[in-house]
Amino acid sequence: MxxxxxxxxxxxxxxxAERWFVRFLRAMQRAGLPVQALVRSGGDLATRHxxxxxxxxxPMRTVWDPLSRWQVSAYARAARTPIVQTYMGRASRLTHLKPGRGQIHVARLGGYYALHPFRHAHAWIGNTKGLCDWMIRHGLPAERVHHITNFADAPIPVDTAKVAALRAxxxxxxxxxxxxxxxxxxxVKGHATLLAAFARLPAEIAGRRPRLILMGDGPLREALETQAREFGIMDRIVWAGWQHEPAQWFHLxxxxxxPSRDEETLGNVVLEAWAYRKPLVATAFRGAREIARHGEDSWIVPCDDPAALAAxxxxxxxxxxxxxxxVAQGVRRVTDDFGEAAILARYQALYARLAGG
Incomplete structure (x- = not known):
């Protein structure tokens, strides 16, 4: 069903969270599951993904805007879908569905957020067991908290000539x-620790020169560039910016x-590294402690420890x-433990149970 x-x-x-939203909906669509999206006007999701x-x-202007709340809730009711799933605080706060009206509001949490924006939902999904346990400890009813982890996307093929051109x-x-x-x-992503660790690396390792690619952007950009200049490593770093199509960078x-800090809940990058057959060094943040296995599928070091990360x-x-x-063990993990079909089946089973199917 x-x-x-x-x-x-x-x-x-x-x-x-937004990348997961796209991955999840596209996977649902590939599986032939009826799915709709409601997103913020003019945002990245609306314009390109x-x-x-x-x-x-x-518009989803602010969480306090009564018109936005009315618009979102009215649209959700008009959609008539048995399941309305919200992501993060803004969407969850603006979505209010009365019980007994044939719709279930499921709030999916991907982090240890303040819970008051989510408490009015009818059920909650956490992407790690630790997050679910934390929600229950903070007062959400255990019978309505459900653990479903993320799946790993299959790697997107990229022509070798395109990868070579990117290298050049x-x-x-x-x-x-x-x-x-x-x-x-x-x-939370631990860039400061990463730059300090990279500065400790020798000029060559096994006869090859290490270079660091930072694929992202955000409010700490200027501070990180200053740190890199102080360490004298700016010429060894590629500031790639945010990439809407990151596959070629993984292939490269x-x-x-x-190097995330302890607050990182899951860390989809762990799954992406395994899926793209790349060896992984990570810190022992919350998500890594739950899903990664030191010395088997990745090398795990303490959080906030540049010396350990460099080593x-x-x-x-x-x-x-x-x-x-x-690489071999990572591929096995994404196939056996984080496969797309298995995770989608768990979502559909939960949806059916919540909807009374």
Whole structure:
């Protein structure tokens, strides 16, 4: 039994949650599941990412705007989907559906947010077990909190000539180590630790020069550039900016480094690194402690420890056998534990149960 669903998010710019929103809806569509989107007018999602998915736009001005609340809730009611799933605080606050009217409001949380914007929902989904346990400890009824993790997208093929052209564009030598870090320039992503660790690396590792690709943007950009200049590593960093189509950068990379701080809930980059067959060095943030296995599918170091992170990167790049082992085990993990079909089946089973199907 397939359950139609409406998915609402109020973001203006792209980030991790927004990328998941697109991935999830496109996967639902590929599986033939009836899905609609409601997004913020003029935002990145509305203008470039949801082509082919039935999508409506509303202003969603502020969480306190009564007109926005009325518009969002009225649209959700008019959609008549048994499931209305909201993402993050703005969309959840603006969506109010009365129980017993044939619609269930499911709020999906991808982080340890303040819970008051979400408490009026009828059910909650957390993408890690730790997050679900935290929601229950903070007063949400256990029987209405559900754990469904994220799936890993299949890697998007990119022509080798395009990847080679990208390498030339950034001025990388054929034998450079290219270390990729995708993520918004915000504190939780640990960029400051990464730059301090990169500054500790030797000029060459196993006869090859390491270079760092920062694929992202955000409010800390200026501070990070200042830090890089102070460390004397600006000429070894590629500031790639936010990439709406990041696949070519994953294909280009030799390894992925993900140095998030403890507050990081899941970390989709872990799954992306495995899917793109890239060896991974990550910190022991909350999500990594739950899904990654040190020494098997990734090399895990303490959070906020530049020396440990530098040692982990250097050790990985110097050990070809370890890189091969991490890639093989990462592929197995995304296939067996984080497969798209299995995760979608769990969502549909939950939707059916909530809708009384």
């Amino acid at each position: 397939t359950i139609p669903s409406l998915h609402i998010i109020g973001s203006r710019e792209m980030g991790g 949801l082509a082919g998915i039935p999508t409506h736009e509303l 564009q950034i001025g990388a030598r054929d034998d450079d180590w290219l270390l990729l870090h995708p993520g918004r320039f915000v504190k 990379a030799d390894a992925v480094v993900f 982990g990167i250097e050790g990985l790049l110097a050990d070809a056998a370890l890189q091969t082992a991490f």
